[in-house]
Amino acid sequence: MANSEPDKKPRPGPWPPAPDSAAMPPSSWAKRTGFRPKFSGETNASNSDQMTSLPPPQPSLPKPKQPDTSLDIEAGRPRPGPDSNGEAVARDRAKEKENAKELTPPVRKLRQSDGGKNLAANGGEGSRRAARGEEVVAVDVPHQSVLDDDDYVARHSHMKYELRDSPGLVPIGLYGFQHFLSMLGSLILIPLVIVPAMGGTYEDTADVVSTVLFISGVTTLLHVSFGSRLPLIQGPSFVYLAPALAIINSPEFLGLKGNNFKHIMKELQGAIIIGSAFQTFLGYSGLMAIFLRLINPVVVAPTIAAVGLSFYSYGFPRLGACIEIGVLQILLVVIFSLYLRKISILGHRVFLIYAVPLGLFITWCTSFLLTESGVYSYKGCDTNIPASNIISDHCRRHVSRMKYCRVDTNHALSASPWFRFPYPLQWGMPVFHLKMALVMCVVSVIAAVDSVSQSSLPPTAGVLSRGIGLEGLTSILAGVWGTGTGSTTLTENVHTIAVTKMGSRRAVQLGACVLIVLSLVGKVGGFIASIPEVMVAALLCFMWAMLTALGLSNLRYSEAGSSRNIIIVGLSLFLSLSVPAYFQQYGLSPNSNLSVPSYFQPYIVASHGPIATTSGGVNYVVNTLLSLHMVIAFLVALILDNTVPGSKQERGVYVWSEAEAARREADVCKDYQLPFRVGTIFRWVKWVGL
Template identity: 55%
Template sequence: MPLIVLLLLCTLYMRKISLFGNHIFLIYAVPLSVGIIWVYAFFLTAGGAYNFKGCSSSIPSSNILLDSCRRHAEIMRRCRTDVSNAWRSAAWVRAPYPLQWGPPTFHFKTAIIMVIVSVVASVDSLSSYHAASLLVNLSPPTRGVVSRGIGLEGICTFIAGLWGTGTGSTTLTENIHTLDTTKMASRRALQLGGALLVIFSVFGKIGALLASIPVALAASVLCFTWALIVALGLSTLRYTEAVSSRNMIIVGFTLFISLSIPAYFQQYEPSSNLILPGYLVPYAAASSGPVRTASDGLNYAVNALLSINVVVALVVAIILDNTVPGSKQERGVYIWSDPKSLELDPASLEPYRLPKKISCWFRWAKCVGF
């Protein structure tokens, strides 16, 4: 709660305060707020604010016998900065390498889930491309540009899988809000940021330091950033007839159903006493969900997909938007220019071209629409 309050103060009430010619509190609201509350949590932990007699945050909840400790266990795990032992176990320098966790394994039922999730991520990236082009006053990306972007995300996801990162690569929608706030869309800045992230990944202590961020603090940041994502998505409705009853019903029903259906599926927990983290809830629902057919693989895939909010939202929105009659102005299709006219104008595509030193390696991609 303190972090959310501080974020709202910086982004809403202090956003017009200028220091050195820049709106510091608006541009750096998240890192400033996180840093302040992080230090505050560190002093609370060091001062013994989260110390309870006879209790330890390292003991699993299932092994805690005292009722008094059970009441304080969650507070200790979520608010202390020393819950993770990453700082003690992480190496100072460690170079990651391909297949460092062993050879990959493939399962058909999980592959189906990841294919659908990849489609959802691609649609999200597509909307991010268009939103970014509007913010920097560029023409909308053509089909070839979009194909190149999605293809590069796939290549990066493949590389991430080889290195065993555990997550894929996709467009970070929060960066669209960063573009709007900072007015910085330079490739140099993005290249420098990417290079720094690669360098930091070699130093294990940096990751261990980030692991000391309390869970409650990370959850507060996600509450704020996800709210920005929702606001960014709803802001694209300005290119449609927002007052149309057709659009209001589709948007409202999609938002409601994408929250209610996954909540129904996620209530089916597996027959286990383990307490699963939030990101494993869809897989828990997949193993014991309400859909039960003769095929175990189909049951797993359907239960998992219907327990993921973005999947349900995408499916419902696509079906309704493409089956309910509506004009181009009502749907907002008219706002995008004709891609053929853009392809005939080389100047409009110049900002989308790859650097010369990189484009020479992707000449072969023209045959697949890149």
């Protein structure tokens, strides 16, 4: 008998394989590209052409046929026949194998690189597909896109508050103020550079700072409500700083007498308005969404990195005017942001979030104590006397330390009124010149590319175009009010949200309202304008280094170890430094007396560049654009990345979600749809609606 001879029993068969280990949830750009890292257990690259469209129903697999000699494990004897229990056991095992392959670990995901499968929120019957004739119901699942220390990842537990959460007025107010305070450097440092370069006084600097705060608050409200609808702060971008300095140092402005500030500001306003109008057209016409098919992480990384590297000639040379204060400022920010970054107080990483404000406060207090103790006071020398009128050699040797190390030489705070309302055209009617407008048109394209790279979810083409178009409109507002730069999404947003774990758009909206109120207090602008220039230069060294690192970090969404990508990025970065250096040094003799400081020398290339045609406008545009580091990096990377063969995973190709599939996802609709049912009006517009 089979029961008495267990040695002759055939084996019941192998046990079903264990389920695969959970793959690491891809971050935002991986969602767009379909990138699957090899260390996640998935070695095959996914087809990035399949994103969010729901897969068609697939027929169930045929039941596996078992041999007639299959055993009943419980009874221990063979039971032949199609209806035997042995075949039922085999069918159960086959189902277990199929479920082990289909079921995923209970990690919440939203539109991953799985071809668009709508996985269940709780990891249960996630692989069940709707049968024919069965109605597909969209379930309102909370938004799963959250942040870790680097970027958005799909883990709900990592986020304190999601995009649509409203935890209450007090928490929202505190988080909103914290969000804007942590980005203080990005908001206020650009006016502290360009206004003195235009010949403006401390009072002019205070007025421009107040205007920047006002416009940043207004444009942030507009974008969070009617643009991309993501909790991203709008403000003056470093992308606009280099072209603004190039326009400020144009040859026609070098011989101006009188109030140079208002005259140059009106020229700058005209260029910004035209360039922003061009960006608005690209956005709302849908042309930018088509152009961005050519933009990949391999293009974005060197372009944004070149923006930070381009100001190396301004940073430390400006800081060296008072070396002890400048170095102290850099050391404090580095210590707070690196060595003390993991210290948490009441659940907040205070030193990491407030590294810039804390470093500025301590350095300012130190400089104040040194000034009051007489360290920077020299017998017989007066800080109020212009350097050109100082006769004593003793005072001339110390004029730099008296001007840049002391904190009482700036009277912007005392001269500022308590209330001041920034109004449009406050500097006069803008002046429009075609050559300056063309420069800003090219820069606006790069600014749009920078902004798009910061989206958390893969948006539809309509949402993308809507955000870029509204960014152009808000930059027009910045030009009309006269901030000196366009308004774009600040690059540091992703880092700030990752640390604070606050993803609620209501916090950013309330913070923007607070920013508008602060802009009406003239003393706030005066206080910011009174920051010593050496401290500004030290903070800029840190901010530009951060910008460079954030740009290069985009390479992690492509195959950074690929020889193709290494050569493209390396060549783009090197040429972005070398080609502008050729244009900036062309025609200059070593002993020539320049009319601008040495740190502004790279921006006077329009007067001596190598391009010399019969058209002065063409000479100005070409010499200026080819002297900008970010333009060279963008052009080289764009051409090489789109002409050198490479797989989509290797390049990190962007893939935008499809509109119809996005409308079937409740989370996407609630995240991106316009409020107050405005979206229903624009649904028919392909490049504006969802």
